[in-house]
Amino acid sequence: CIPQSWVCDGYEDCNTGEDELHCGENCNVYCANDAFNYCIPESWQCDGYPDCYDGTDEQHCVYYPDNCTFLCDNDMNGYCIPDYWECDDYPDCRDGSDEFLC
Numbered sequence: 195c196i197p198q199s200w201v202c203d204g205y206e207d208c209n210t211g212e213d214e215l216h217c218g219e220n221c222n223v224y225c226a227n228d229a230f231n232y233c234i235p236e237s238w239q240c241d242g243y244p245d246c247y248d249g250t251d252e253q254h255c256v257y258y259p260d261n262c263t264f265l266c267d268n269d270m271n272g273y274c275i276p277d278y279w280e281c282d283d284y285p286d287c288r289d290g291s292d293e294f295l296c
Contacts, residue, residue, distance in 0.1 A: 199245050203232060226250040253285050254279065267291035 195250035200207045202217035227245030238245045240255035254275075262274030265278035266287030279286045 196240070198243065199247075202234065237252060254284070260279060269293075 196207050196213060201213045204214070207213050217233065223234050223239045223276045224249065225232045225234065232246060234245045234251060239251045241252075246252075258281040264275050266273045266275065267289055269284050273287065275286045275292060280292045283293070286292050
């Protein structure tokens with residue numbers, strides 16, 4: 195058993211190398227500031243566990259939907275952000291709708 199952060203990190207930690215198999219197939223999110231283009235499955239983003247070395251996969255995540263004040267446009271999952279993330283020059287919604295009309 196190895197830590198989740200060691201899976202698809204570009205290094206074979208298991209004797210059989212299975213921790214690096216099929217990594218490109220599940221690659222959806224690239225970690226910021228990573229010289230090795232470390233990529234994680236989208237389901238690992240905002241899951242409460244930092245998988246990226248710099249923790250960027252856990253930044254700007256909404257863990258408490260009760261604080262929802264801005265519902266992102268065109269987001270079928272109902273992704274919601276706090277109002278102070280609107281017009282902050284950082285697109286938090288996948289479609290960037292929190293930065294429109296600023």
